Amino acid sequence: MDWKPDRNVKKPIYKQIVEYIEQGISSGLFPGDSLLPSERALAKELNVNRSTVVSAYEELQSLGIVDRKKGSGTRVSTDIWGIAHKRIPNWGRYVEDGSFLPNLPLVQKIRTEIQKNNLVNLASGELSAGLMPTEAFQNILSNQPFLGSLGYDHQQGNEALRHTLVSHVREYKEINTNSSSILITSGAQQALHLIVECLLKPGDAVAIEDPSYCYSLPLFQSAGLRTFLLPVDKHGANPEDLMALHKKHRIRMVFLNPDYQNPTGTIMNISRRKKFLEISTELGIPIIEDDPYSLTSFNGEVNPTLKSLDTNGNVLYVSSLSKIVASGLRIGWIIGPSQVIQRLADAKQQVDFGHSVFPQWIANEFLGSEYVHSHIKTIRTQLKLRRDEIVLGLEEVMDDQIEFLTPAGGIHLWCRIKATINEHKLLEESINNGVVFVPGSILGSNNGYIRFTFGRGELGLIRQGITRFAESFNILRKS
Structure with a gap:
């Protein structure tokens, strides 16, 4: 042989x-x-x-x-x-x-574990059921009958919803756009998939933040892209790092999450935002701005988005209702140049013949109603209470064994464990003790970090989860 x-x-x-x-x-x-x-x-x-x-x-x-x-x-x-x-x-x-890669085994394990009711969930990046506007939805469904067609809708998404979004992003984000420049997607996740699959080709170099949610996504590898990292500090990603990467690798696209970044919770300062836009204009590099959290600002002040500062059409803006209304609605959107939106809409039409009509109708009714302002205020207040509970809990039970930057918005707390400890074993011990979190290695290149998410947990349970985590930490440290 x-x-x-x-x-x-x-x-x-x-x-x-x-x-x-x-x-x-x-x-x-x-x-x-x-x-x-x-x-x-x-x-x-x-x-x-x-x-x-x-x-x-x-x-x-x-x-x-x-x-x-x-x-x-x-x-x-x-x-x-x-x-x-x-x-x-x-x-x-x-x-x-298959060419479409699966999630990392650790991600799959976490998703399996969080289905168990006895776990305190400090891992899922979503709102708890109690923070969703259920009563408002019930009133809409009771008082406003659905009179639309259940056939296929416009390939860019329901026209009424797109017009409502034009008003919504102008009022809350100071973004001036029109309905022809908006594509409705199945959450921000589908938006990112469409962008990667339609606007890039195998071998292209892209820059993503480190750590970041994008770091965990296999879609870049599935598409054959080369990913290069932009380290995130307390002021966000540094545009000078993009310049250095571009000189070496000819970066074709950059993905940024400027406000309450996942997982660090940091806010990119205004000077860096403007510098990224300058570089984008100088080098012709498109910026993908992922903005799920800016409306959760605990003090009510919303920072200028990159898209609101963009005067040249260099930014593709991605957002959704998942982190401020309800993840199950699956309503996201992309705002960008019309020719790009048409290309992405054509691809989405090939995948699912356009977005589902009914959730678009509910989203339009909600965003155009009197409920929106009060709901956003409630979300800010409730998320701040949950942040305070997790911060106080860590300070009391972990003492000086962990450090973090207290976020001013969003739903994530990024922590560095000072002791040398195996984060995978720590996760396993914590799951056995009834709490789940996300190990930092899923989201970034550095070891010794973990992400707690406080949007999914209920008040009281968050503190209980941190206590269980501390017990697991101490057991592992002594073993």
Whole structure:
């Protein structure tokens, strides 16, 4: 046998053996009813452990490709291509070979764990049910009958909602736009996917903040992009770092979250905002501004968005109702040049034939109602109470073992653990003790950080969660 497994690739050796034998059967190298080498002989020939060959033969057997009998060896099935034989697709291989990458295993684990009711959830980046305007929605549904069509809507999204958003972003964000420059999306997540898939190509270099929510997203890798990091300090990302990256890598696009950044909670200062816009204009680099949190400002002052300062059309502005109204509505939007919006709308139409009509109607009724102002005030007050509870809790039970910057808005608290500790083991111990958070490695390149999210927790439970975390921390530190 001339073939040998390649030990330099990530694919397990037993799977390489499976593929080799499958190809050999297809090419006639291993005819039907032919006897394959014994486990011991093949292991010796390929210089692998016998258990590796056993795993390969077992998978081939599960697929109906070989027959195995104790004492008789492993033979190629005689009816592998026959009518009587039913072959089951190798779904495991299909799952592995798809070009759209899965979430990181740790992200998947956290999402699985937060479904358990006995956990205090300090991980999910959403509002608790008690912070959503449920009563307002009930009044809208009771007093305002839906009279629209349930057929396909405009590919950019419902026209009435887009007109309402024009007024909304002008009043709250000082962004001047028109309905033809807005695309309704299924939350900000779909907006980012559309931008990456439609406006970039494999091999393009993009700059993202470090740490950031974007760091955790596999969509950049799925699209074949090269990502480069902009370190975030207490004033946000530094535009000078973008200049340095561009000189080396010719950055094609930059992704920024200027207000109450996820996960650090920092606010990019005004001078840096203006400098990023200057660089964007000078070098022709588009800026993707992700703005889910600016309306949560605890003092009621909303900072000027990059889009409101943009006089040249260099910024694609992404926002949603997920962090200020309800994540389940799945209402997000992109504001940008008309030709870009048309391109993204065409792609969205290919994916889902346009956004669902009913949630757009509810969102339009809510944003155009008297409920909006009072709801935003309530959100600010309630989130500040939750922030204060988590901050006071950490100060009391963690003493000087942890440090953080107290955010002035948003829903996240970014913490550095001073002791050297394995954050994965800390998460495992915390889950066992009834609380879940997000390890910092999911969101950034530096070790020793964790993110607590206080928007999802209820008052009282947040403090309980921090107490459980501290207990887990102390157990792990002493072990």
